[in-house]
Amino acid sequence: MTKIKLPPGGLTRRAFGRNALMAGAALAMPAIIGRRALAQTADLSAYTSANIDWKRFAGTKIQVGGATHPWSNAILPYLPQFTELTGIAVETDFRSETEFLTALPIKLAAASxxxxxxxYLAYGQGINAGWLEPLNSYYxxxxxxxxxxxxxxxxLQAAREYPLWSNGERYAFAITAEAQTLYANRALLGEHGxxxxxxxxxxxAAARACKTDTVAGMAMRAKAAGNATFPLTGFIYSYGGELLRDGVVAYDSPEAIAAVEMFTTILREAGPIGVSNYDWYEALNDFMQGAAALSSDTSNFATDISNPEKSRVSAxxxxxxxxxxxxRKSTPNMSCWQAAVNSQSANKEAGFLFLQWATSKATGLLTSSRGLATTRVSAWESEGFRAAFGEEAAQAALANLQNADAEMAKRARFHPQSPQILNELAVGASLALSGxxxxxxxxxQAAAKANAQLR
Known part of the structure; x- marks a missing residue:
């Protein structure tokens, strides 16, 4: 393939800092992470050099909730270090993404x-509902x-700016930096020249050519649920469409309709059987097992795709x-997963310490060595990250981040009624996919229903 053109020097600190955005699913698994559990060797001096009394909340227990995701997978082995550093025990509740995103707002609305x-993803909804603790005073x-x-x-500038609300308040820490990327199986494409x-x-054309009785031409998430709209949104942006324009749902524009037509045609004519029920787990698994020639989703999946112990297509x-x-300019979807402190928590300061530790430079180097695309420039430049994530994958992620439009992505994602906006989009796309x-x-129809819910 043609090598992606990057700024001179590749993934340099200056190029990334200037351009990056200035430019299987586990069951719910509550567990107390003790010092002996999955212990990883670490030099705590990287943390104790900070002018912070890490032990001030020793004896506290906090619960960290989230989706089964590259971030939760990467942070989990290092939680014993946090406990050793702070004396704070950590209970985790990591669930499949769909289950987590369905259950969390119910708990928060009940003031749990x-x-x-x-x-957290639905930033505007959480702020509007008062679920997220304002963090500027903690900073x-x-x-x-x-x-x-x-x-x-x-x-990364993207990660610094992404959590900023319109009034300058911060309600979360960005924990990943990810952009929609195209994955391709060179061997399957090569069979068709x-x-x-x-x-x-x-x-x-490529998806149609590669489609057989046993191999899909392309697999993407297409489930009728808002969290499954990540790939489709990149199609809409790249066709010149938007999800929201001037405060009104706009995915019924000619540009957005053309994008949905292309997205659903690819999956209808060249997708796997049952693609209308696909979330990212199924799409990623199909690609890694060689059951799909093409896929497109977050750049964070590169670590698993490139891992020969998990992926049959790593080479x-x-x-x-x-x-x-x-x-038109390519405008892939992008996102920063965020992590917030529950406004009803009895352990807000301990929770803030956890997030500071989890997003610190020292922890970023550890988690990036497991292939996580963290928010740290130093982590992106590290040899451990390049080895785990892959040089080509890192270049593609950077280039797609440079092409993404953060403000457009935030406009929909941060809307107080983002879940309704995205859910109606997903349902509409599903109806088009089915024919x-x-x-x-x-x-x-989808835009009319979504606009009727806006207030």
């Missing part, structure tokens, strides 16, 4: 004090945070720029 800390508390040690200048697609027309996998539509409605009729 747990989880104390949780992964300014010299007893809780050492700004020099934490070194926010080392945090094809290279990695660069346009949507090429993508459709053949290509990571590429998201496709373009004609002369029950045309893409135009499905999206007009």
């Amino acid at each position: 004090p747990t989880p104390d800390v949780f992964m 300014d508390n010299a007893d809780l945070m050492d700004p020099t040690w934490y070194d926010e200048a080392d945090v 094809l290279g990695v697609p660069t346009t949507f027309d090429e993508l459709l 053949d996998a290509a990571f590429a720029l998201f496709p373009v539509d004609g002369d 029950e409605l045309s893409a135009a009729d499905a999206m007009k």
Whole structure:
């Protein structure tokens, strides 16, 4: 494939800091992580050098909730270090993404004090409902945070700015930096004399060519649930559409309808059996097992795809720029998963200490060595990350981050009624995928329903 063009020097600190956004599923598994559990060797001096009294909440127990995700998988083995450092015991409740995102708002709406800390996406909904603890005062508390040690200048600009609300308040820490990436199986494409697609027309043609009775041309999440809209949203952006425009749902525009038509045509004609029920687990598994020639989702999946112990296609996998539509600019979807402190928690300060530890430079180096695309420039530049994530995958992630439009992504994701907006989009796309409605009729119906719910 054509090598992705990056700024001179590749993944340099300056290039990434300037351009990056200025540019299987586990069951719920509550567990107390003790000092002996999955212990990892660490030099705690990287933390004790901070001007922080890490032991001030010793004896406290906090619960951390989240989705089964590259972040939770990467942070889990290092929780015993946090307990050793602080004396704070950590209970985890990591569930499948769908289960977690369904259960969390129910708990928060009921004013549950747990989880104390949780992964979060629907930022506007959480702030509007009062579920997320405002964090600026914690950042300014010299007893809780050492700004020099934490070194926010080392945090990607995207991750620094992503949690900022319109009033300048911060309600979360960004914990990942991810952009939609195209995955391709070079061997399967090569059987048909094809290279990695660069346009949507090429993508459709390649998916059709590779489709057989046993191999899908392309697998993507297409479930009728809001959290399954990540890949589709990149199609809409790259066709010149938006989810929201001037405060109104706009995925019934001609551009968005054309994008939905392309997305659903690819999956209807070249997708796997049962693709209408696919979440990211199924799509990723199909690609890693060689059962799909193409896929597109978050760049965070590169670690699993490149791991020969998990993936049958590790040697053949290509990571590429998201496709373009004609002369339009490629605009992949992007996101920073965030982690927040529960406003009803009895352990808010301990929760803040946990998030400071989890997103610190020292922890970023540890988790990035397991392939996590953290928010730290130093982690992206580290040899451990490059080895675990893969050089080509890192280049593709960086280039797709540069092409993404953070403000457009935040506009929909941060809306107080983001879940309704995304759920109606997912249902509309599902109706178009099944052929029950045309893409135009499905999206007009979906937008009308979503707009009727906005207030």
